[in-house]
Every structure is written in C-alpha cells, then in structure tokens.
Amino acid sequence: MKEKRVLAEPFKIKMVEPLRITTEVYRTKVLESAGYNPFLIDASDVFIDLLTDSGTGSMSDRQWAGIMMGDESYAGARSWKRLEQVVKNLTGMPYIIPTHQGRAAERILYGILGGADKVFLSNTHFDTTRANIEFTGAQALDLMPDDALDPEIDLPFKGNIDISKVNAKISELGKERVAAIIITVTNNSSGGQPVSMQNVKDLRKICNKHGIPLVIDGCRIAENSYFVKHRESGYENKTYFQIAKEMLSLGDAFIMSAKKDGLVNIGGLLTLKDEELALECKNLLIISEGFTTYGGLAGRDMEAMAIGLEEVFDEDYLSYRIRSTEYLGKHLKQLGIPVVWPIGGHAVYVDAKKLYPDVPVDQYPGQVLVCDLYTKGGVRSVEIGSVMFGKYDDHGILIPAPNELVRLAIPRRVYTQSHIDYLIEIFDDIIKDSRATSGFKIIYEPPFLRHFTARFGKIS
Numbered sequence: 001m002k003e004k005r006v007l008a009e010p011f012k013i014k015m016v017e018p019l020r021i022t023t024e025v026y027r028t029k030v031l032e033s034a035g036y037n038p039f040l041i042d043a044s045d046v047f048i049d050l051l052t053d054s055g056t057g058s059m060s061d062r063q064w065a066g067i068m069m070g071d072e073s074y075a076g077a078r079s080w081k082r083l084e085q086v087v088k089n090l091t092g093m094p095y096i097i098p099t100h101q102g103r104a105a106e107r108i109l110y111g112i113l114g115g116a117d118k119v120f121l122s123n124t125h126f127d128t129t130r131a132n133i134e135f136t137g138a139q140a141l142d143l144m145p146d147d148a149l150d151p152e153i154d155l156p157f158k159g160n161i162d163i164s165k166v167n168a169k170i171s172e173l174g175k176e177r178v179a180a181i182i183i184t185v186t187n188n189s190s191g192g193q194p195v196s197m198q199n200v201k202d203l204r205k206i207c208n209k210h211g212i213p214l215v216i217d218g219c220r221i222a223e224n225s226y227f228v229k230h231r232e233s234g235y236e237n238k239t240y241f242q243i244a245k246e247m248l249s250l251g252d253a254f255i256m257s258a259k260k261d262g263l264v265n266i267g268g269l270l271t272l273k274d275e276e277l278a279l280e281c282k283n284l285l286i287i288s289e290g291f292t293t294y295g296g297l298a299g300r301d302m303e304a305m306a307i308g309l310e311e312v313f314d315e316d317y318l319s320y321r322i323r324s325t326e327y328l329g330k331h332l333k334q335l336g337i338p339v340v341w342p343i344g345g346h347a348v349y350v351d352a353k354k355l356y357p358d359v360p361v362d363q364y365p366g367q368v369l370v371c372d373l374y375t376k377g378g379v380r381s382v383e384i385g386s387v388m389f390g391k392y393d394d395h396g397i398l399i400p401a402p403n404e405l406v407r408l409a410i411p412r413r414v415y416t417q418s419h420i421d422y423l424i425e426i427f428d429d430i431i432k433d434s435r436a437t438s439g440f441k442i443i444y445e446p447p448f449l450r451h452f453t454a455r456f457g458k459i460s
C-alpha cells in the first residue's frame with residue numbers, strides 16, 4: 001500500500017496534559033535567569049521538550065491498566081514472573097535481572113568484567129557506559145569506521161562497528177585484556193544510527209574465536225529492527241520481533257534501559273547466558289538495587305514494562321515512530337538546516353557549526369542554537385558538542401569536540417505531527433533571521449559533566 005503523505009498517529013488521545021504557551025519576552029527572562037542553560041529551566045516553562053527520549057514516553061491504556069494490576073510482593077511477584085517470561089521469550093537468555101534503569105545494569109556487569117588494565121571495545125560507548133567502565137579503572141575504546149564519522153555521508157548502517165579495527169585492537173592488546181565487546185543498537189552517540197545484523201554476526205565470530213563476551217546494549221533494539229527489515233537483504237519478510245530476537249541471540253549479555261523501547265518511564269534489564277556470571281551479578285544486585293525478583297522496581301513498573309516490550313514491536317507503532325523522526329529530519333533538510341544524515345531512529349541532530357558559521361567554536365555554536373530554539377519557540381533541546389565534550393589544554397585553551405551538534409530527541413507517543421510542524425516553523429524563523437555571529441562564554445562550570453549545571457554569559 002502506498003504510504004500516505006500525512007503521518008497520522010496510530011493512536012488516539014484518551015488523557016491530556018496541558019502545555020503552557022508562553023511569550024518570547026517571558027522565555028528570554030527565564031533563559032537569562034537559568035544562565036542560558038536549558039537544563040536549569042523548569043519543565044513547566046517548556047512547550048516542546050526534546051531533551052531526551054528516555055523515560056519521557058506515554059504509556060498506553062493497557063500499560064496503565066497493568067499498573068493497577070501490579071503485584072507488589074517482595075519475592076516472586078506475579079508481575080515479575082510476567083516480565084521474566086516476556087524477556088526470556090525476546091532474548092532467549094535464561095538469566096533475567098531487573099534493574100531500576102540502564103546504568104544500574106551497566107554498573108553491575110562492567111563492575112565485574114572491568115578493572116585496571118582491562119579494555120572494552122564498542123561502536124560508540126554511551127556516556128554512562130563509558131563512565132561505568134572508566135570508574136572500574138578500565139578503558140573504553142570507540143571503534144567506528146572512519147567514513148561513518150562524516151555527518152553527511154549516506155550509509156544504511158552508519159552505527160556499525162569497524163570489524164577490521166576490532167581485529168587489529170585485539171591483536172595489539174592481546175585477547176586477555178579485552179573485557180568485552182559492546183555493540184550499542186541503535187548507536188545513540190553517533191546519531192541514533194542503526195547496526196546491521198551482519199555486523200553483529202561478524203562480532204559473534206570474533207568473540208567465539210577469542211573467548212570474549214559480546215554485550216548488546218539494546219535500549220533501542222526495536223527501532224534498530226525496523227532499519228534491518230527495511231535496509232538489509234534477507235529480512236524483508238521477518239517481523240520486527242523476529243529480527244530483534246535473532247540479534248539478541250548473538251549476544252552473551254543484553255543490557256537495556258527500558259526507558260526507551262520498553263515504553264516505560266522507569267526500568268532496566270540485564271540478561272545473561274552464563275550461570276556463574278548471572279549469580280555474581282545477582283549478588284551485587286541485592287546489595288544495591290534490591291532482591292532478584294524486583295531489582296529496584298515496583299511490581300507495577302514491571303507489569304508496565306512487560307506490556308511495553310510487546311507493544312513496541314507493533315508494526316504500525318514502529319513505522320509511525322521511525323517515519324515521524326524522519327519527517328522532522330527531512331523537513332529541516334529541505335529548509336536548508338544542516339542535519340546529520342541519514343536520520344536515525346530516535347532523534348534528529350543539527351550541525352550548529354554549519355548553521356552558525358560565524359560563531360567561533362570557543363563560543364559554543366550548539367549552545368546558541370539550543371538557546372535560540374528555547375527563546376523563539378519554547379523548545380528544549382540539548383547541545384552535544386564542546387559544552388558537553390570539550391576539554392582544556394594546559395593553558396586553559398578549549399580543545400573542542402569533533403562536532404558541534406544539537407540533539408532533538410523525540411519522546412515516544414507524546415507529540416503529534418502538528419507539534420513537529422510547529423518545530424519546523426521555529427527552524428524556518430531561525431534560518432530566515434539574521435544569523436548569530438557571537439555566542440557564549442562559560443561563567444561557572446563544575447569539574448565534570450559540566451553541561452548539566454554550567455552557567456553561561458552572552459558575548460555581544
């Protein structure tokens with residue numbers, strides 16, 4: 001059937017949450033008092049919130065009904081049994097460990113596998129993944145193919161790891177030092193780009209050869225399956241669920257922040273094939289998260305997660321999800337806004353250095369766009385450039401990040417096409433206005449993860 005031009009959402013709205021419409025004068029004041037950092041703005045002052053797609057989605061009526069049915073027993077709750085069954089069926093793995101979110105699973109698994117002298121190899125480590133690895137004294141190496149780092153090059157699986165770089169690293173380090181290979185699907189930190197089934201199969205072979213564990217960080221595994229079905233030959237006639245199941249069968253462990261494709265506001269998972277490792281993980285879980293049948297979650301959270309993990313593979317939902325992200329990206333591109341191409345699954349990334357060529361990198365062009373979007377439209381986004389990743393040399397001079405991007409992450413089932421059209425109109429205003437020629441200086445920053453709490457001053 002021919003795809004319709006209008007992307008009608010495959011759901012209707014049963015409950016509404018009012019949004020406050022504010023004026024540009026008001027938002028200018030709000031931003032000034034927040035030190036030009038949208039992380040420090042109250043959510044009630046935001047009209048469209050694209051800060052993250054994590055835990056910000058809408059649950060379905062079935063999930064809310066599940067919330068009422070949650071079994072809050074401490075051990076062996078009915079809701080846990082239901083979640084365990086759903087996850088076993090999806091992953092094919094026998095050991096299922098619930099956690100309160102993704103990073104708790106990371107801390108447990110990498111705490112055991114890591115340690116000084118160990119090295120983890122990945123397509124791109126997400127920042128909490130890297131932090132949990134480095135915290136153990138181990139090293140986290142990103143091994144992307146060189147061409148995939150070009151924001152404009154059109155590749156079907158731009159999230160893939162570079163297999164020859166993996167082989168070279170293992171030879172250089174010796175297999176004993178490689179704690180694990182982590183494949184992140186989709187690859188969040190490189191634009192939400194998908195990973196092919198072939199790439200994961202190739203990793204499986206390498207891991208078999210050297211006896212290295214393969215971890216799938218799959219918080220967006222359903223979105224990734226959409227791309228595999230539509231871009232990789234041999235998968236056209238498989239369901240999204242079958243594709244996800246096949247990919248997960250290739251891993252030794254699966255880590256999931258269920259706040260993304262679990263379609264819940266809180267929750268995470270760690271699943272394993274190895275019994276001994278699972279026992280060790282469960283012992284750590286009990287110390288910090290909770291007993292093995294709830295791991296820091298309420299029974300109702302597990303009930304909602306079990307339902308969400310089934311709903312996310314619905315064909316109409318997934319095609320609406322990926323097409324609506326693409327809709328935003330394509331329209332921005334048509335306006336002449338430089339976007340990372342092709343469009344990934346959960347977010348659109350704008351190249352702020354290209355949008356504001358006259359703003360020097362040490363005046364943070366990404367922050368200029370983030371502030372323009374808020375002031376002009378009440379839209380909250382996040383800078384992924386030199387504010388987030390910049391470092392200083394010995395003379396205090398900025399070592400900039402490789403790119404000055406702004407991420408527009410789309411929460412699941414939250415905004416309608418008219419919200420997205422509104423956002424496109426704001427970008428139209430931005431590109432038509434005379435473009436900024438100066439940006440910001442940092443007037444306060446903490447010693448690490450500065451983007452959350454830094455305060456900025458305007459350079460005029």
Ligand code: F0G
Pocket residue numbers: 051052053054101102103104126128129184188217219257258259268
């Ligand atoms: N792995 C990936 C690929 C992620 O994108 C995230 C979270 C995590 C692990 C950690 O999961 O937040 O549940 O502890 N990403 C969010 C984001 C925060 O905005 O992209 P968590």
